Amino acid sequence: MRLAPRRSEHVACAGGADVPAAGEMGFVPAAGRWAVDEVTNHSSGYCPDLDSWRAVGRALDRAGVEHPGRFTYEVVFRLCHECGERSMVREQDFVCVFCGNALPRTRNAGP
Numbered sequence: 001m002r003l004a005p006r007r008s009e010h011v012a013c014a015g016g017a018d019v020p021a022a023g024e025m026g027f028v029p030a031a032g033r034w035a036v037d038e039v040t041n042h043s044s045g046y047c048p049d050l051d052s053w054r055a056v057g058r059a060l061d062r063a064g065v066e067h068p069g070r071f072t073y074e075v076v077f078r079l080c081h082e083c084g085e086r087s088m089v090r091e092q093d094f095v096c097v098f099c100g101n102a103l104p105r106t107r108n109a110g111p
């Protein structure tokens, strides 16, 4: 698991390594240690799918860090076939925010 300050570039943080999951985490002190209280798959560089949680949970378990057991904020990414932009789907509205084209229901966005 690699960590970098918020607003840094996830691709730079990865340093060329394979990336099974990417996103943002928030930590809180808990009983003299750090615990994760917020975790998301929000990475527009990698556009990880929701099933990337398995890799996040395994990494946190290996590190012995308490966590919520799921993403606390889930982001669905889709690539628009019309304009080529990556969109975040909000409230199950599969429409490109850039051109208004319908977005596919199945995952098609990645690094």
Ligand SMILES: [Zn+2]
Residues within 6 Å of the ligand: 080, 081, 082, 083, 084, 085, 096, 097, 098, 099, 100, 101
């Ligand atoms: Zn579009």
